[in-house]
Amino acid sequence: MQSSSSSASTPAAASGLVFDLGSAAGVPETHAWPGVNEYPSVESAGRDVVPVVDMGVACPDATRALARAADEWGVFLLVGHGVPREVAARAEEQVARLFVLPAPDKARAGRRPGEPTATGYGRPPLALRFSKLMWSEGYTFRAATVREEFRRVWPDGGDDYLRFWCMRAPSDVMEEYDREMRALGGRLLDLFFMALGLTDVQFATGETERRIRETWTATMHPILYPRCPEPERAIGLTAHTDSGFITLIMQSPVPGLQLLRRGPDRWVTVPAPPGALIVMLGDLFQVLTNGRFRSPIHRAVVSRERERISVPYFLCPPEDMTVAPLASALLPGRKAVFRAVTWPEYMEVKHKVFGTDAPALEMLQLQVDEEEQGERAATT
Ligand SMILES: O=C(O)CCC(=O)C(=O)O
Numbered sequence: 001m002q003s004s005s006s007s008a009s010t011p012a013a014a015s016g017l018v019f020d021l022g023s024a025a026g027v028p029e030t031h032a033w034p035g036v037n038e039y040p041s042v043e044s045a046g047r048d049v050v051p052v053v054d055m056g057v058a059c060p061d062a063t064r065a066l067a068r069a070a071d072e073w074g075v076f077l078l079v080g081h082g083v084p085r086e087v088a089a090r091a092e093e094q095v096a097r098l099f100v101l102p103a104p105d106k107a108r109a110g111r112r113p114g115e116p117t118a119t120g121y122g123r124p125p126l127a128l129r130f131s132k133l134m135w136s137e138g139y140t141f142r143a144a145t146v147r148e149e150f151r152r153v154w155p156d157g158g159d160d161y162l163r164f165w166c167m168r169a170p171s172d173v174m175e176e177y178d179r180e181m182r183a184l185g186g187r188l189l190d191l192f193f194m195a196l197g198l199t200d201v202q203f204a205t206g207e208t209e210r211r212i213r214e215t216w217t218a219t220m221h222p223i224l225y226p227r228c229p230e231p232e233r234a235i236g237l238t239a240h241t242d243s244g245f246i247t248l249i250m251q252s253p254v255p256g257l258q259l260l261r262r263g264p265d266r267w268v269t270v271p272a273p274p275g276a277l278i279v280m281l282g283d284l285f286q287v288l289t290n291g292r293f294r295s296p297i298h299r300a301v302v303s304r305e306r307e308r309i310s311v312p313y314f315l316c317p318p319e320d321m322t323v324a325p326l327a328s329a330l331l332p333g334r335k336a337v338f339r340a341v342t343w344p345e346y347m348e349v350k351h352k353v354f355g356t357d358a359p360a361l362e363m364l365q366l367q368v369d370e371e372e373q374g375e376r377a378a379t380t
């Protein structure tokens with residue numbers, strides 16, 4: 001493996017690309033994380049079974065299952081979601097093709113330092129807390145700009161890439177996937193609003209709810225976690241919460257995502273049944289629901305035997321939207337416990353604390369007198 005110091009002068013290194021982690025004989029110090037095994041890793045079993053929500057069942061049952069999962073875990077496996085198997089398979093295949101491209105091709109799409117949005121190809125940023133690198137590489141792009149992005153990766157192919165590979169153009173594949181995921185996000189949002197106790201009529205006409213559904217932005221972030229010769233010393237993606245509203249994750253049939261559960265602290269591994277998607281709630285959804293539905297702490301671990309690909313699809317507010325607890329989410333007599341915030345304001349806070357122990361969401365928390373909160377609820 002090329003070390004980060006010896007590759008510092010190449011354009012690929014400048015753009016933050018990782019080289020050939022998959023063929024490394026050991027984990028170099030640059031990638032050796034302290035504390036990876038601080039808490040035990042456990043399977044999804046017994047009291048730790050990761051919830052499954054089936055959207056194919058009758059609506060009240062799906063809503064109840066979703067409310068329970070969002071309350072207790074903030075994450076669940078989603079089946080019966082209606083995304084056609086062949087659409088997901090094409091996107092998965094496309095992403096896998098991207099990851100096997102030669103490094104110079106990926107470097108053409110490398111992250112452009114200094115740009116406001118961290119889009120492009122590269123590795124996750126250095127975690128300040130440990131000054132360590134993670135065992136993964138990924139490609140972040142706005143779903144709406146996939147065509148421009150892929151022209152950077154395949155400048156000569158353009159949309160004719162179709163003929164070159166005898167397959168659909170890569171951007172067509174990802175646009176098709178984007179349409180399906182966005183539609184699924186809308187269906188899920190309706191279920192979440194119902195789970196908050198809103199009736200059909202209210203959620204269809206509520207101004208804020210309608211604006212979220214119509215304006216939310218989508219960012220895709222395919223990630224490759226190469227095989228790792230010493231998985232107990234490395235981390236694929238360090239512990240964090242997602243920042244936006246809802247993340248929809250398609251993953252290879254290789255488990256690797258883990259959720260932090262407390263008392264006693266442990267990492268629960270999310271299973272990877274074929275066809276299921278993972279739904280993960282983000283910090284700003286916690287704000288919207290006034291803390292009722294939580295954004296869980298999660299991380300990704302790596303495996304000695306198998307590489308893993310995951311494709312998170314982040315649904316986030318547009319930059320000019322001020323996100324505050326929904327009036328409809330406030331239980332009778334309860335006050336808002338978070339202050340209003342825009343996406344850029346929140347991301348600034350998140351970047352400052354990335355890789356530290358400080359939870360960014362706490363910085364939005366308002367001082368609400370617990371006793372007063374209790375009394376108000378009791379008298380309503
Ligand atoms: O690899 C995964 O399943 C999760 C990735 C993730 O947590 C993220 O990109 O925020």
Ligand SMILES: [Fe+2]
Nearest residue numbers: 240241242298
């Ligand atoms: Fe995440």
